[in-house]
Amino acid sequence: MITEMDEDQAEKEATQAFExxxxxxxxxxxxxxxxxxxxxxxxxxxxxxxxxYALHACQKNLSESNPxxxxxxxxxxxxxxxxxxxxxxxxxxxxxRSTREVSEDSTSRGYVVPYVPxxxxxxxxxxxxxxxxxRGRRGVGKSTLIRRSVxxxxxxxxxxxxxxxxxxxxxxxDDLVQEVMYDVCVSLSQSGKKIAHRYNxxxxxxxxxxxxxxxxxxxxxxxxxxxxxxxxxxxxxKITNDHAFVFLDDLHLIDIxxxxxxxxxxxxxxxxxxxxxxxxxxxxxxxxxxxxxxxGLQVPGDAQFISLDLTLENPExxxxxxxxILSGFLNAVGYKLSGTxxxxxxxxxxxxxxxxVPRDFLQMFARxxxxxxxxxxxxxxxxDVNVAIGEFGQQKLNEVQQDARNNEGELRAMLxxxxxxxxxxxxxxxxxxxxxxxxxxxxxQILSDLRMVHLINQSITPDKAGERxxxxxxxxxxxxxxxxxxxxxxxxxxxxxxxxxxLRALPKISAGFFDAKE
Numbered sequence: 001m002i003t004e005m006d007e008d009q010a011e012k013e014a015t016q017a018f019e020x021x022x023x024x025x026x027x028x029x030x031x032x033x034x035x036x037x038x039x040x041x042x043x044x045x046x047x048x049x050x051x052x053y054a055l056h057a058c059q060k061n062l063s064e065s066n067p068x069x070x071x072x073x074x075x076x077x078x079x080x081x082x083x084x085x086x087x088x089x090x091x092x093x094x095x096x097r098s099t100r101e102v103s104e105d106s107t108s109r110g111y112v113v114p115y116v117p118x119x120x121x122x123x124x125x126x127x128x129x130x131x132x133x134x135r136g137r138r139g140v141g142k143s144t145l146i147r148r149s150v151x152x153x154x155x156x157x158x159x160x161x162x163x164x165x166x167x168x169x170x171x172x173x174d175d176l177v178q179e180v181m182y183d184v185c186v187s188l189s190q191s192g193k194k195i196a197h198r199y200n201x202x203x204x205x206x207x208x209x210x211x212x213x214x215x216x217x218x219x220x221x222x223x224x225x226x227x228x229x230x231x232x233x234x235x236x237x238k239i240t241n242d243h244a245f246v247f248l249d250d251l252h253l254i255d256i257x258x259x260x261x262x263x264x265x266x267x268x269x270x271x272x273x274x275x276x277x278x279x280x281x282x283x284x285x286x287x288x289x290x291x292x293x294x295x296g297l298q299v300p301g302d303a304q305f306i307s308l309d310l311t312l313e314n315p316e317x318x319x320x321x322x323x324x325i326l327s328g329f330l331n332a333v334g335y336k337l338s339g340t341x342x343x344x345x346x347x348x349x350x351x352x353x354x355x356x357v358p359r360d361f362l363q364m365f366a367r368x369x370x371x372x373x374x375x376x377x378x379x380x381x382x383x384d385v386n387v388a389i390g391e392f393g394q395q396k397l398n399e400v401q402q403d404a405r406n407n408e409g410e411l412r413a414m415l416x417x418x419x420x421x422x423x424x425x426x427x428x429x430x431x432x433x434x435x436x437x438x439x440x441x442x443x444x445q446i447l448s449d450l451r452m453v454h455l456i457n458q459s460i461t462p463d464k465a466g467e468r469x470x471x472x473x474x475x476x477x478x479x480x481x482x483x484x485x486x487x488x489x490x491x492x493x494x495x496x497x498x499x500x501x502x503l504r505a506l507p508k509i510s511a512g513f514f515d516a517k518e
Contacts, residue, residue, distance in 0.1 A: 007031075007038070010066045014040055017061050018072075021054035021110060023093025024086060030075065040068040045079040045087050046334025050094065053111045082341050082379060083372035087333035094332060095366040099359045113328045115148065116321075122306050123148040129243045131267070131276050131297065135283040136308035137449045138399060139359035142280040145308065146247050149278070157195050157242040159233075161187030162249065165281075169253040176258050177222055177265050178215060184246055184266065185212035185229060192236055203239050208232040226268035230275075237274040244275040252281035252403065259287045260296030267297060277303065282449040284442070285404060311356060312456045312473070315493065318356030319348065325358055326365065342368075342380040350385050352492060353476040355454035364388045386480050393477025400450050407446060414443040414514055415452055415478075423479055423488060426507045430491040432460060432469040433509040440514050444472065451475060456491065462504040471503045 005013075015029050028043040044051055055072055062069045079085035098113060117123070118141070126132055127149040134142050146162060153160055161184050168176055189205040189212065196203040211228050214220040220228055237244055246266060251259060267277055277297070279288065288303070289296035297303040312318065326347075327337045335341055342350075342365075350368065354360040365380070367388035372380045401408050422431050433444055435458075447453045457471040479485045491498070491506075 005063065005065045005067070007067065010068050011040055013066055014058060014062060014068045014072060015042070017058040018042055018054050021057050022050055022090045023097070023110075024089045027086070037071055038067070039071045039073055041073045041075045043075050043077060043086075045077065045085045047074060047076050048087065048090075048332060048334030050090055050111050050332045050334075057110075081377070082335060083369055083377055087335060088369055088373060091329060091333045092366050092369060094329060095362050098329075099362050111332065113332050116325050116328055118145065118148075118308070122308060123152065125306060126278060127152040127245075129274070129276055131303035132278050132306050133286070133288055133297065133299065133303050134278070134280040134306045134308060135286065136280075137357060137451055138282060138403065139357040139451065140308045141358055142308060143249055146249055146278070146280060149245075150247070153245060157199060157201075157240040159188050159191045159195065159236065159240070159242075159244040160247070161191060161245070162247040163187065165248055165250045166253050169255075172255045172258045173261070174222055176254065177262055180262060181222075181225055181229070181265060181269070182212050182216045184269075185209070185215065188233065188236075188244060188246075192240075195240060199240075201239060203236060205236075207235065222265070226265055229269035230271075230273045233269070233273040233275055242274070244270065244273065245278060246270060246275065247278045247280070249280050251279050252285035256285065256287045256406070260290035260293060263288055263297050264295035267302060279303070282403060282446075283307075284445040284449045309356075312352070312454050313458065315352065315356070319351045322351050322354075322356065322358065322361050323347075325362070329362070340379055343382075346380055346382045346385050349382060350389075353385070353389050353480070355451060355475075357451055360392070360451060364392055367391060386484075389476045389480045390484065391477075393475065396451055396475065396477060400452070403450060404446055407443070410443055410514075411447060411450075411452075414440070415447060417513065417516075418453070418474060418509075419478060421507055421509075421513075422474055423485055427487055428489045428491065428506065429476075429479060430456070430471060430473045430503075430506050431509055432462060432471055432503070432506045434511075435459075435468040435470050438511060440509050440511075441470075443514065444509070448472065452478075457498060457503055460500070460503045462506075462508070469508065471498070471506060 011029060015027055019025050019027050030041055030043065032039045032041055051074055058072060059070060082088055094111065094113065097110065123145055126134065126145055134145060136142055150160055150162060163180065163183055168180055171179060185208050189208050192203055192205050195201065211220070211232050215225050233244055254262065263277065263279065269275070270277055289298050299305055323337065330337055330341060350361060350364060354364055368380045368384040371384040371387050375384065377384060400411055404411055418431065422428055433441055444453060448455055452475050453472040454475065455470060456473055460469045460471055461467060462469060473491050479488050
């Protein structure tokens with residue numbers, strides 16, 4: 001017999017469960033007598049999908065003895081302004097959860113904002129039986145693409161292994177290959193066991209489990225490991241009559257000279273066993289094939305490239321994509337994208353300053369919203385956006401250390417030189433660099449992947465015919481907010497594209513720029 005709990009205790013349990021789902025504390029609740037039963041209702045500002053989800057999740061999680069089980073609801077009372085509302089607080093939690101960089105996570109993350117399709121259906125392409133290399137800047141959605149592709153494969157009999165390569169970033173050579181191949185085998189085995197149970201298939205994972213242990217113990221040499229894995233995996237995929245997919249997220253974090261060898265071993269283990277390799281990383285820090293050792297993935301023979309970048313070369317498309325994404329998040333808390341949330345001028349500033357990178361845009365919108373609330377603004381203002389942009393710079397500089405630790409010193413030195421040339425000497429936030437191999441262009445490409453500079457045009461001829469230059473702007477965090485510098489001419493197109501005359505007048509990065517003394 002279940003004894004009904006005390007009402008105060010029941011209210012506390014229900015309120016805490018609701019707060020946990022929406023990620024906000026100090027929610028006000030009231031009890032209402034309806035007929036012969038007492039209901040508990042939470043005070044909110046909008047009748048929103050997030051709250052509907054939270055109520056449903058609460059019902060499942062409450063104790064059976066809780067008298068409010070099946071007797072909970074909402075009382076809607078609109079807030080005076082969006083930044084001061086419960087919905088704004090809930091949205092910030094939702095944004096934090098959703099922009100977390102996790103590709104391996106298969107656990108429930110609570111309410112999920114409806115998926116916004118990739119521009120060219122790259123998720124469907126990535127989930128196809130072929131090997132792919134996804135390139136793009138930090139924050140453009142590479143981990144999201146992996147999660148989405150895994151979701152598409154979840155309704156099939158495909159074996160799936162997802163590895164976040166940050167865990168292996170301190171390993172090189174044989175140690176790297178050994179640890180990764182072991183974890184790939186373990187992950188494929190776990191996936192196979194789930195498929196066998198779901199579809200009632202007679203599949204034994206004993207052989208691939210044994211292979212994993214032999215790799216880790218040294219019972220099988222690394223040279224033989226791909227052959228042994230291939231044999232074990234082939235038996236499984238023949239029974240499932242489906243494929244095996246191995247996803248490697250953030251491969252660029254691995255020692256650049258070890259990347260081709262690792263890919264070579266994994267490709268050999270999967271090829272011929274209905275297995276496919278999916279790699280994601282920053283364009284400028286990926287090394288997928290070594291012409292010296294003949295190891296790795298050759299394009300297009302072994303794998304195909306997929307690029308995710310929406311750059312400032314096409315600001316209209318980037319802005320439209322960000323508008324759709326933010327609208328989905330606002331809808332979750334019962335709001336529409338309008339001037340009551342963020343005026344058009346502030347939105348466009350935020351979209352331009354984040355250079356079309358979805359995660360940066362959402363994280364900076366969240367910071368802007370926090371500033372608007374703290375300053376008691378009626379909506380997110382341009383000043384809130386500018387302060388958020390300035391604060392975001394330190395996070396980006398920290399990511400330089402994480403993603404490009406071997407080049408960190410050179411990158412910071414190059415950035416300092418670019419600031420001196422553009423902001424101090426010329427009073428403009430943009431520059432031109434010759435489209436030819438050089439130490440300067442290599443460093444600029446890495447800085448672009450790390451979102452410290454942003455491409456605005458990839459083909460400008462300012463001087464002689466045939467001498468092609470690329471145009472970049474410096475990240476706004478370098479001269480906005482706390483680092484604000486007066487009298488900087490900002491390169492922003494009057495219409496959809498820049499005028500050629502504007503770009504030709506920008507300062508040029510010449511040969512020897514990086515090595516020149518101050």
